[in-house]
Amino acid sequence: MTTTKSLNQIIKRYKESLVDGDQKNALASINLALANGSDVKTVYKKIFTSAQREIGQMWHDGEISISHENRAAGITLEIMSRLRANFEIEDPNAPLAIVTIPKNDNHTIGARMFADFLMMEGWRVDYLTNHNVNKYQIPNDDFIKYVNEIKPKLFAISVATDMAFVECNKLTEFFKFNWPHIKVIWGGPGVSKSLKTDKDIELNDIEENFSESINSKPDFVCCSNSAFESKECKSFLSRSMNHSDLDSVDDTLSKIGNNIKALRISKGISQQELANLASIDRAFISTIENGKRNLSISVLHKIATNLDSNISEIFKD
Ligand code: B12
The missing domain is CATH 1.10.260.40 (lambda repressor-like DNA-binding domains)
Incomplete structure (x- = not known):
C-alpha cells in the first residue's frame, strides 16, 4: 500500500516531470504509484488533480509560460487516456452520460477526469470537448438530433470559470427545455466559486438556496472537496444510472x-x-x-x- 509519505514523493516527482515536459518519467511515477498499491481513482484524485492545480497555479503566478502549462496538461491527458484503456466500457447497453464543458472554457482536465470516473463506475461516456450549443459550433438542431439518438441518462457540465458558469446556466436551460427527464449535474471550481459553497446539493435545496444565482434547473450540483466521491454525489449518480428502469x-x-x-x-x-x-x-x-x-x-x-x-x-x- 502506498504510504502518505511515498504518495507525496510520487506527486512531487510527477509534478516535476510535468514541468520538465518529461512524459516518460511522469508515466514511470504513475506506474510506481499503481505498483505500490494505489488504485486508479487515487492516482486521479491525489496525483493528477494536485499536480495539475499546482502547475496551473504556476502559470497563473507567472512562474511558467502558457506553453509549458499546455505541455503539462497534454502529458496528463495522454497518461489518463492510457489508463482509460483498462476501464473502457464494452457493454453497448450500459447507461450513457454526456460530459461537456461550456462555451469559452478551456479547462478540460476536470471534465475528462469526471468522464473517466463515470466509466470506472460502469457508464458509457460521450465526452464533448469544449462543447458549444450555438450557431458556430454545434448547432441546436444537430445537438437535439444527437441527444435523441443516443438517449443519455445524464448530462454533466464541468465549469471552471465565472464566465463559463453563465454559459452553463444557459446550456442547462436549453437542455432541460428539450429533455426535462434527463438528469443534469454540474461540477468544477467555477460552480463552487460562483455559488460560494463547498457542499453537494440536490435539486430542492438548489431551488431553495440558490434561486438568485441559478436560473436553470440542474438536478445536482457538486461543490464539495471530495468532488464526485461524496456520499450524496454517489447516491445521485447511482439513482440516475437506474432512473428509467425505476420510473x-x-x-x-x-x-x-x-x-x-x-x-x-x-x-x-x-x-x-x-x-x-x-x-x-x-x-x-x-x-x-x-x-x-x-x-x-x-x-x-x-x-x-x-x-x-x-x-x-x-x-x-
Ligand atoms: C490549469 C488551469 C488552467 C489551464 C487549463 C488547462 C487545461 N487543459 O485544462 C489554462 C492555462 C488553459 C487556464 C486558463 C485560464 N484560467 Co485557469 N486554472 C487552472 C487551474 C490552476 C487548475 C485547473 C485544473 O486543471 N485542475 C485540475 C482538475 C483535475 O481539477 P478541477 O478542474 O477542479 O476538477 C476536479 C473537481 O472540480 C471535479 N470536477 C470537475 N469537473 C466536474 C464536473 C462534474 C459534473 C463533477 C461532478 C465534478 C467535476 O473533479 C475534478 C477532480 O477532483 C485552476 C485553479 C484551480 N485550483 O482549480 C485555474 C482557474 C480555474 N483558472 C482561472 C482563470 C481565471 C483562467 C483564465 C481566465 C486566466 C486568464 N486570465 O486567461 C484562463 C481561462 C481560459 C478559458 N477560456 O478557459 C480561475 C477561474 C476563476 C473564476 N472564478 O472564474 C481559476 C480558479 C484560478 C484562480 N484561482 O483564479 N487555466
Missing part, C-alpha cells in the same frame, strides 16, 4: 400485457379460453393484456403455465 411501472405493465397477448395468440386461444384454463375472469385477462392491471406473481405464474411458457418470457423486452 415506468406503466411501461412494464404494458410490456407484460403485450407479451401475454402475443403468447396467447401464438397458441391460438381466445381470452375466454385462457381465462377458463387459468381459472381467472375474462375481463381480468383483458385488463392485463391492455397493460392496465398491476398483477400478482401467482397470477402471472398461472397465466404463464397455461400458455406453456414461463415468467421470464412474459417480462422479456
Whole structure:
C-alpha cells in the first residue's frame, strides 16, 4: 500500500516531470504509484488533480509560460487516456452520460477526469470537448438530433470559470427545455466559486438556496472537496444510472400485457379460453393484456403455465 509519505514523493516527482515536459518519467511515477498499491481513482484524485492545480497555479503566478502549462496538461491527458484503456466500457447497453464543458472554457482536465470516473463506475461516456450549443459550433438542431439518438441518462457540465458558469446556466436551460427527464449535474471550481459553497446539493435545496444565482434547473450540483466521491454525489449518480428502469411501472405493465397477448395468440386461444384454463375472469385477462392491471406473481405464474411458457418470457423486452 502506498504510504502518505511515498504518495507525496510520487506527486512531487510527477509534478516535476510535468514541468520538465518529461512524459516518460511522469508515466514511470504513475506506474510506481499503481505498483505500490494505489488504485486508479487515487492516482486521479491525489496525483493528477494536485499536480495539475499546482502547475496551473504556476502559470497563473507567472512562474511558467502558457506553453509549458499546455505541455503539462497534454502529458496528463495522454497518461489518463492510457489508463482509460483498462476501464473502457464494452457493454453497448450500459447507461450513457454526456460530459461537456461550456462555451469559452478551456479547462478540460476536470471534465475528462469526471468522464473517466463515470466509466470506472460502469457508464458509457460521450465526452464533448469544449462543447458549444450555438450557431458556430454545434448547432441546436444537430445537438437535439444527437441527444435523441443516443438517449443519455445524464448530462454533466464541468465549469471552471465565472464566465463559463453563465454559459452553463444557459446550456442547462436549453437542455432541460428539450429533455426535462434527463438528469443534469454540474461540477468544477467555477460552480463552487460562483455559488460560494463547498457542499453537494440536490435539486430542492438548489431551488431553495440558490434561486438568485441559478436560473436553470440542474438536478445536482457538486461543490464539495471530495468532488464526485461524496456520499450524496454517489447516491445521485447511482439513482440516475437506474432512473428509467425505476420510473415506468406503466411501461412494464404494458410490456407484460403485450407479451401475454402475443403468447396467447401464438397458441391460438381466445381470452375466454385462457381465462377458463387459468381459472381467472375474462375481463381480468383483458385488463392485463391492455397493460392496465398491476398483477400478482401467482397470477402471472398461472397465466404463464397455461400458455406453456414461463415468467421470464412474459417480462422479456
Ligand atoms: C490549469 C488551469 C488552467 C489551464 C487549463 C488547462 C487545461 N487543459 O485544462 C489554462 C492555462 C488553459 C487556464 C486558463 C485560464 N484560467 Co485557469 N486554472 C487552472 C487551474 C490552476 C487548475 C485547473 C485544473 O486543471 N485542475 C485540475 C482538475 C483535475 O481539477 P478541477 O478542474 O477542479 O476538477 C476536479 C473537481 O472540480 C471535479 N470536477 C470537475 N469537473 C466536474 C464536473 C462534474 C459534473 C463533477 C461532478 C465534478 C467535476 O473533479 C475534478 C477532480 O477532483 C485552476 C485553479 C484551480 N485550483 O482549480 C485555474 C482557474 C480555474 N483558472 C482561472 C482563470 C481565471 C483562467 C483564465 C481566465 C486566466 C486568464 N486570465 O486567461 C484562463 C481561462 C481560459 C478559458 N477560456 O478557459 C480561475 C477561474 C476563476 C473564476 N472564478 O472564474 C481559476 C480558479 C484560478 C484562480 N484561482 O483564479 N487555466
